[in-house]
Amino acid sequence: MTTAAVTEDQILLKITEYVGKTFLDETEESSELTESTPLLQLGILNSRNTGRLLAYIYEEFGITVPPTQITGKHFANLASITALVAELHGA
Template sequence: MQRSEVIEQVKHYIAEVILDGDDTDLNEATPLLEWGVINSLELVGLLNFIRRQFHVDIPSEKVTAEHLANLATIAELIMDQASEVR
């Protein structure tokens, strides 16, 4: 699993499901929580998407602002959790 692929898949999910298809200004450093792109309701959907798409469960202690700040940190979280499963 490549970091860039993970970022693109999460970006596509956020653009399509949360932003109604608009990925304008959405890049790996966009502050998702700070800008209100992800709230508690969207977070549940995002975690379900990660579970289905990447076969990774994110433990509750990892569901923090630090890990969900932007696409880059989300991708790192996914990749870290995937490597722990192996």
């Protein structure tokens, strides 16, 4: 759990690395993963993977995402996840 202030760029980097390593197999091009990749539309984030990502966000950033914030809008892509984590981290 990180206690020091983190920037949105650092959050994006950590979440991108996690999603690439955890949810994309070696045959997929995780290097093509961008902040606008549609994670839900491509099936990268499903209910199980979203749960794993929420656990990672808690472990890495010390943030519990409220159930009301676990929506398609907030988990559509890496940019929206980063914005949510940054907002909750600052709160």
